[in-house]
Amino acid sequence: MxxxxxxxxxxxxDTVIRVPRIPAPGETVLGGDVATYxxxxxxxxxLAAARLGRAVSxxxxxxxxxxxxxxxxxxxxxxxxxxxxxxxxxxxxxxxYIFLADDAENAIAVxxxxxxxxxxxxxxxxxDLLEQSAVTLAQxxxxxxxxxxxxxxxxxxxxxxxxxxxxxxxxxLSKVDVIVPNRSELxxxxxxxxxxxxxxxxxxxxxxxxxxxxxxxxxxxxxVLVTSDDELHVTPPEVEAVDTTGAGDAFCGALADAxxxxxxxxxxxxWAVAAGAAAVTKLGAQTALPTEEQVRSLTGG
Ligand code: RIB
Numbered sequence: 091m092x093x094x095x096x097x098x099x100x101x102x103x104d105t106v107i108r109v110p111r112i113p114a115p116g117e118t119v120l121g122g123d124v125a126t127y128x129x130x131x132x133x134x135x136x137l138a139a140a141r142l143g144r145a146v147s148x149x150x151x152x153x154x155x156x157x158x159x160x161x162x163x164x165x166x167x168x169x170x171x172x173x174x175x176x177x178x179x180x181x182x183x184x185x186x187y188i189f190l191a192d193d194a195e196n197a198i199a200v201x202x203x204x205x206x207x208x209x210x211x212x213x214x215x216x217x218d219l220l221e222q223s224a225v226t227l228a229q230x231x232x233x234x235x236x237x238x239x240x241x242x243x244x245x246x247x248x249x250x251x252x253x254x255x256x257x258x259x260x261x262x263l264s265k266v267d268v269i270v271p272n273r274s275e276l277x278x279x280x281x282x283x284x285x286x287x288x289x290x291x292x293x294x295x296x297x298x299x300x301x302x303x304x305x306x307x308x309x310x311x312x313x314v315l316v317t318s319d320d321e322l323h324v325t326p327p328e329v330e331a332v333d334t335t336g337a338g339d340a341f342c343g344a345l346a347d348a349x350x351x352x353x354x355x356x357x358x359x360x361w362a363v364a365a366g367a368a369a370v371t372k373l374g375a376q377t378a379l380p381t382e383e384q385v386r387s388l389t390g391g
Contacts, residue, residue, distance in 0.1 A: 095136075099228060133165060136165070151232075152177055210235045225350045227251070228241070229250070255274060292316050303355055305362075333373045344365030345359065
């Protein structure tokens with residue numbers, strides 16, 4: 091099997107609004123600069139792996155509009171194969187509205203647009219790619235039927251980043267090799283309240299039936315890898331956080347990159363933690379995705 095990666099997921103136009111803090115329900119805050127970037131968890135994760143040197147194909151959908159065309163051109167320029175991204179004449183390219191606070195935290199609302207039109211048939215049309223890929227990576231910004239089709243057709247390692255969170259049935263979870271939730275997504279999967287303490291996170295992760303491994307991202311605390319008989323907490327290198335948007339995508343793309351190269355899961359998680367840390371040091375989701383050299387410099391290797 092090659093070290094090829096296929097990503098099934100979203101492409102969005104991100105509008106980022108600087109705010110002193112994320113507004114509470116009912117609160118109005120005065121914003122600062124507004125900027126637009128290319129985003130969407132699918133494209134971010136595809137680009138993250140491509141920037142680390144992998145051959146990556148993306149399956150998704152954009153609108154038949156200028157946004158979609160220029161987006162695909164930019165991805166191609168960065169080496170991502172977008173043959174599997176089609177244009178929808180009835181829906182616009184997806185959008186995301188992001189509040190970015192002074193403490194680097196964010197809150198995001200996504201308007202799916204064409205992402206909502208990715209179907210199981212689109213995924214099946216890329217069946218050969220999925221059969222040949224070492225890693226297939228998906229998120230939940232496209233319909234569940236498309237994700238299920240990808241899990242079904244994938245012959246390599248199937249990695250799922252269950253974001254945005256939703257409850258998932260055993261039929262899909264049993265086909266997932268590695269699931270990568272954050273704390274709140276893990277709580278949704280478990281049907282329980284979010285837990286803070288690492289020992290409680292490990293217990294919640296271990297309660298999930300189906301995936302071979304659970305990798306819980308912990309923000310500034312790094313990540314914890316949980317298997318049925320083992321656990322490993324990886325803390326991140328110290329960095330100055332400017333924007334946490336897309337850090338989880340950098341993590342997932344780097345994890346897929348390492349797994350596609352045949353790296354063991356514990357070292358793959360160490361690599362992904364370093365990539366996530368690198369990604370918070372710059373503004374924007376895709377603009378902040380690190381190169382192999384930048385990640386290596388944070389791992390001390
Ligand atoms: O994970 C960050 C991404 O979430 C943003 O780029 C935004 O588009 C949303 O999909």
